[in-house]
Amino acid sequence: MRMGALPPYRVAQDARDAGVLKIRMYNHIGGPDLDKMIAGRCAYRFRGRVGASRRREVYADGSISERTAWLSQPYEDMPEFRGLQDDLAGRSLQLGSQAQLAGWQIGVHANGDLAIDRVLSVFERLQKESPRRDPRFRIEHCTLLNADLIRRIKAVGAIPDSVAGYVYFHGDVMHFYGEERTRHIFAMRELIDAGIRPPLSSDYTASPSDPVMWLQSLVTRTDYQGHTWVPTNVSRSKKPSAPAHWMAPRPPMKSTSKAPSSPASSPISWCGIRICSKPTRRSW
Numbered sequence: 001m002r003m004g005a006l007p008p009y010r011v012a013q014d015a016r017d018a019g020v021l022k023i024r025m026y027n028h029i030g031g032p033d034l035d036k037m038i039a040g041r042c043a044y045r046f047r048g049r050v051g052a053s054r055r056r057e058v059y060a061d062g063s064i065s066e067r068t069a070w071l072s073q074p075y076e077d078m079p080e081f082r083g084l085q086d087d088l089a090g091r092s093l094q095l096g097s098q099a100q101l102a103g104w105q106i107g108v109h110a111n112g113d114l115a116i117d118r119v120l121s122v123f124e125r126l127q128k129e130s131p132r133r134d135p136r137f138r139i140e141h142c143t144l145l146n147a148d149l150i151r152r153i154k155a156v157g158a159i160p161d162s163v164a165g166y167v168y169f170h171g172d173v174m175h176f177y178g179e180e181r182t183r184h185i186f187a188m189r190e191l192i193d194a195g196i197r198p199p200l201s202s203d204y205t206a207s208p209s210d211p212v213m214w215l216q217s218l219v220t221r222t223d224y225q226g227h228t229w230v231p232t233n234v235s236r237s238k239k240p241s242a243p244a245h246w247m248a249p250r251p252p253m254k255s256t257s258k259a260p261s262s263p264a265s266s267p268i269s270w271c272g273i274r275i276c277s278k279p280t281r282r283s284w
């Protein structure tokens with residue numbers, strides 16, 4: 001559940017207690033519900049194989065697709081604009097401290113490199129002032145990275161939760177960031193090489209949930225129009241090097257929000273999955 005509230009969480013607990021909850025849920029808590037959840041002493045994690053974890057989510061900036069991510073340098077077509085920012089030094093730090101002291105996992109929505117920098121500063125300060133063992137901080141989307149940000153992510157033990165399919169799905173807006181910045185957008189190869197094990201997400205319903213599209217986007221760095229955006233993340237190694245929870249292919253969702261592209265060619269094998277160097281005919 002995303003941006004959940006107390007009543008749905010209690011329903012999930014009741015379902016668990018009744019033995020009818022058959023899935024594992026991950027509840028993102030936002031807004032004024034955090035106080036209610038802490039006051040209600042909701043369990044951090046259900047026991048057993050099914051249940052839910054609790055997490056507090058706040059926002060640091062806007063989105064990549066809408067050109068509102070908070071960047072250290074201006075957008076290519078808007079020399080005076082660097083995106084939208086939130087009050088990380090004030091409100092987010094206060095909320096983070098509240099969640100940290102209550103034992104909650106903290107997740108912050110951050111796309112731009114400057115937003116990620118500010119988020120990491122909050123995480124580092126929280127661990128200095130109220131240290132916890134493996135707090136599992138999360139950076140939602142964690143889009144535009146550089147070597148120093150990756151170093152700090154590893155040092156503080158944060159989880160960079162990237163949207164795997166956006167190079168493919170939002171290829172029509174990548175030119176607003178330029179070739180050099182796009183080289184470090186969703187830079188899974190750089191995270192893995194740094195010894196970080198990043199998870200993947202689809203940001204569904206904002207984009208399709210098909211894991212084959214995720215992998216194709218990450219490996220080929222090619223968008224739905226057939227344009228390859230700086231293929232620095234391409235891996236042709238037969239040795240699996242991806243996070244352990246990247247899963248086998250499933251049937252794609254049926255959607256026509258993006259146009260189908262040219263036939264696939266030059267297949268490569270990565271992590272045991274046959275992936276094409278050009279987008280397939282599938283319409284995600």
